[in-house]
Amino acid sequence: MARTLEGTVVSDKMMKTAVVAVTTSHKHPKYLKYYKVTSRFKAQNENNEYKTGDQVIIEETRPLSKEKRWKIVRMVKKAAKAE
DSSP states (O other): OOOEEEEEEEEOOSTTEEEEEEEEEEEOTTTOOEEEEEEEEEEEOTTSOOOTTOEEEEEEOSOOSSSOOEEEEEEEEOOOOOO
């Protein structure tokens, strides 16, 4: 089974590609405090249907381009419209 992650689309300016930011918490080994680490993944957005701010699930896949190894599986929550 392929790895899946949940994140937020932070950029949809490329054709068929979205940049998804995934935030995780890690525990500091000495101070035992939790801190956030954000990783950005380029993911396949075939029909450009996912827009900036959408919460999505991404899944690992074969290499699709030089940096793209993920595809968007489904949307968890649509972005709130900024008016």
